[in-house]
Amino acid sequence: MKELLYWIVEWIAKIHSHILRLNDAYEYNFTDKELHFLVIGMMGMGFIFVVYPVFKWLAKHDHVMVIAWIYVLTLIIVITFAIEIGQKVTGTGNMEFADIVFGVVGFIVMFFIFAVIREIYKGIVSLIRDVAHQDQNRSKKRHQRAYDEYEEDVMDEDDEE
Numbered sequence: 001m002k003e004l005l006y007w008i009v010e011w012i013a014k015i016h017s018h019i020l021r022l023n024d025a026y027e028y029n030f031t032d033k034e035l036h037f038l039v040i041g042m043m044g045m046g047f048i049f050v051v052y053p054v055f056k057w058l059a060k061h062d063h064v065m066v067i068a069w070i071y072v073l074t075l076i077i078v079i080t081f082a083i084e085i086g087q088k089v090t091g092t093g094n095m096e097f098a099d100i101v102f103g104v105v106g107f108i109v110m111f112f113i114f115a116v117i118r119e120i121y122k123g124i125v126s127l128i129r130d131v132a133h134q135d136q137n138r139s140k141k142r143h144q145r146a147y148d149e150y151e152e153d154v155m156d157e158d159d160e161e
Contacts, residue, residue: 004097069111076107 019039021031030038058066080103086094
Protein backbone atom coordinates (compact mmCIF):
# COMPACT_ATOMS: atom_id res chain seq x y z
CA MET A 1 0.00 0.00 0.00
CA LYS A 2 2.73 2.38 1.03
CA GLU A 3 4.72 1.67 -2.15
CA LEU A 4 1.68 2.26 -4.35
CA LEU A 5 0.93 5.58 -2.68
CA TYR A 6 4.56 6.67 -2.98
CA TRP A 7 4.55 5.67 -6.67
CA ILE A 8 1.36 7.68 -7.28
CA VAL A 9 2.79 10.68 -5.40
CA GLU A 10 6.07 10.48 -7.37
CA TRP A 11 4.18 10.22 -10.66
CA ILE A 12 2.04 13.24 -9.80
CA ALA A 13 5.15 15.15 -8.67
CA LYS A 14 6.86 14.44 -12.01
CA ILE A 15 3.82 15.68 -13.95
CA HIS A 16 3.64 18.71 -11.65
CA SER A 17 7.32 19.51 -12.23
CA HIS A 18 6.91 19.13 -15.98
CA ILE A 19 3.97 21.54 -16.02
CA LEU A 20 5.94 24.02 -13.88
CA ARG A 21 8.87 23.79 -16.33
CA LEU A 22 6.48 24.49 -19.21
CA ASN A 23 5.05 27.42 -17.26
CA ASP A 24 8.53 28.83 -16.69
CA ALA A 25 9.74 28.12 -20.25
CA TYR A 26 6.87 30.00 -21.85
CA GLU A 27 6.92 32.71 -19.16
CA TYR A 28 3.21 32.47 -18.39
CA ASN A 29 3.92 33.01 -14.69
CA PHE A 30 0.87 31.11 -13.49
CA THR A 31 0.81 30.54 -9.75
CA ASP A 32 0.54 27.02 -8.37
CA LYS A 33 -3.15 27.66 -7.60
CA GLU A 34 -3.82 28.90 -11.14
CA LEU A 35 -2.08 25.85 -12.57
CA HIS A 36 -4.21 23.56 -10.39
CA PHE A 37 -7.27 25.46 -11.58
CA LEU A 38 -6.29 25.00 -15.25
CA VAL A 39 -4.93 21.44 -15.13
CA ILE A 40 -7.66 19.93 -12.96
CA GLY A 41 -10.30 21.89 -14.88
CA MET A 42 -9.01 20.57 -18.23
CA MET A 43 -8.65 17.05 -16.85
CA GLY A 44 -12.24 17.16 -15.55
CA MET A 45 -13.54 18.41 -18.91
CA GLY A 46 -11.61 15.63 -20.65
CA PHE A 47 -13.35 13.12 -18.39
CA ILE A 48 -16.72 14.75 -19.16
CA PHE A 49 -16.14 14.40 -22.92
CA VAL A 50 -15.43 10.69 -22.45
CA VAL A 51 -17.89 9.80 -19.68
CA TYR A 52 -20.94 11.79 -20.85
CA PRO A 53 -21.41 9.96 -24.18
CA VAL A 54 -20.93 6.60 -22.45
CA PHE A 55 -23.46 7.42 -19.71
CA LYS A 56 -25.89 8.89 -22.27
CA TRP A 57 -25.72 5.67 -24.29
CA LEU A 58 -26.21 3.58 -21.15
CA ALA A 59 -29.23 5.66 -20.09
CA LYS A 60 -30.73 5.51 -23.59
CA HIS A 61 -30.46 1.72 -23.56
CA ASP A 62 -32.04 1.45 -20.08
CA HIS A 63 -28.81 0.71 -18.21
CA VAL A 64 -29.22 3.25 -15.42
CA MET A 65 -28.14 0.62 -12.88
CA VAL A 66 -24.75 0.44 -14.61
CA ILE A 67 -24.39 4.22 -14.20
CA ALA A 68 -25.29 3.93 -10.53
CA TRP A 69 -22.83 1.05 -10.10
CA ILE A 70 -19.97 3.00 -11.70
CA TYR A 71 -20.72 6.00 -9.49
CA VAL A 72 -20.93 3.96 -6.29
CA LEU A 73 -17.79 1.97 -7.16
CA THR A 74 -15.94 5.26 -7.58
CA LEU A 75 -17.23 6.46 -4.21
CA ILE A 76 -16.24 3.18 -2.54
CA ILE A 77 -12.71 3.43 -3.91
CA VAL A 78 -12.36 7.05 -2.72
CA ILE A 79 -13.83 6.22 0.70
CA THR A 80 -11.63 3.17 1.22
CA PHE A 81 -8.52 5.17 0.31
CA ALA A 82 -9.64 7.94 2.69
CA ILE A 83 -10.16 5.43 5.51
CA GLU A 84 -6.71 3.91 5.00
CA ILE A 85 -5.01 7.31 4.80
CA GLY A 86 -6.97 8.39 7.89
CA GLN A 87 -5.76 5.31 9.75
CA LYS A 88 -2.16 6.16 8.85
CA VAL A 89 -2.49 9.82 9.86
CA THR A 90 -4.32 9.17 13.14
CA GLY A 91 -2.45 5.99 14.03
CA THR A 92 -5.74 4.11 14.56
CA GLY A 93 -4.75 1.26 12.28
CA ASN A 94 -2.36 0.02 9.61
CA MET A 95 -2.54 1.50 6.15
CA GLU A 96 -2.68 -1.52 3.85
CA PHE A 97 -3.54 -1.79 0.17
CA ALA A 98 -5.11 -5.20 0.87
CA ASP A 99 -7.74 -3.46 3.05
CA ILE A 100 -8.74 -1.33 0.06
CA VAL A 101 -8.87 -4.36 -2.22
CA PHE A 102 -10.96 -6.38 0.26
CA GLY A 103 -13.34 -3.44 0.78
CA VAL A 104 -13.87 -2.94 -2.96
CA VAL A 105 -14.23 -6.69 -3.57
CA GLY A 106 -16.77 -6.81 -0.72
CA PHE A 107 -18.87 -4.22 -2.53
CA ILE A 108 -18.55 -6.05 -5.85
CA VAL A 109 -19.58 -9.41 -4.31
CA MET A 110 -22.54 -7.88 -2.46
CA PHE A 111 -23.62 -6.04 -5.60
CA PHE A 112 -23.39 -9.30 -7.58
CA ILE A 113 -25.67 -11.00 -5.05
CA PHE A 114 -28.06 -8.03 -5.25
CA ALA A 115 -27.99 -8.18 -9.08
CA VAL A 116 -28.82 -11.92 -9.09
CA ILE A 117 -31.73 -11.42 -6.66
CA ARG A 118 -32.91 -8.40 -8.70
CA GLU A 119 -32.86 -10.38 -11.97
CA ILE A 120 -34.74 -13.29 -10.37
CA TYR A 121 -37.37 -10.83 -9.09
CA LYS A 122 -37.64 -9.15 -12.50
CA GLY A 123 -37.97 -12.58 -14.15
CA ILE A 124 -40.79 -13.61 -11.81
CA VAL A 125 -42.61 -10.30 -12.37
CA SER A 126 -42.19 -10.67 -16.13
CA LEU A 127 -43.47 -14.25 -16.01
CA ILE A 128 -46.54 -13.20 -13.99
CA ARG A 129 -47.24 -10.38 -16.46
CA ASP A 130 -46.91 -12.76 -19.41
CA VAL A 131 -49.31 -15.26 -17.84
CA ALA A 132 -51.80 -12.49 -17.01
CA HIS A 133 -51.49 -11.13 -20.55
CA GLN A 134 -52.11 -14.59 -22.03
CA ASP A 135 -55.20 -15.04 -19.83
CA GLN A 136 -56.44 -11.63 -20.91
CA ASN A 137 -55.93 -12.52 -24.59
CA ARG A 138 -57.78 -15.85 -24.16
CA SER A 139 -60.65 -14.02 -22.49
CA LYS A 140 -60.80 -11.48 -25.34
CA LYS A 141 -60.78 -14.29 -27.93
CA ARG A 142 -63.55 -16.13 -26.07
CA HIS A 143 -65.68 -12.96 -25.96
CA GLN A 144 -64.97 -12.29 -29.63
CA ARG A 145 -66.07 -15.85 -30.60
CA ALA A 146 -69.25 -15.48 -28.56
CA TYR A 147 -69.97 -12.14 -30.23
CA ASP A 148 -69.24 -13.58 -33.70
CA GLU A 149 -71.61 -16.51 -33.03
CA TYR A 150 -74.28 -14.10 -31.83
CA GLU A 151 -73.81 -11.94 -34.90
CA GLU A 152 -74.10 -14.98 -37.17
CA ASP A 153 -77.34 -16.01 -35.44
CA VAL A 154 -78.76 -12.51 -35.86
CA MET A 155 -77.70 -12.46 -39.53
CA ASP A 156 -79.28 -15.88 -40.08
CA GLU A 157 -82.54 -14.65 -38.53
CA ASP A 158 -82.49 -11.60 -40.81
CA ASP A 159 -81.94 -13.82 -43.84
CA GLU A 160 -84.92 -16.00 -42.91
CA GLU A 161 -87.26 -13.01 -42.79
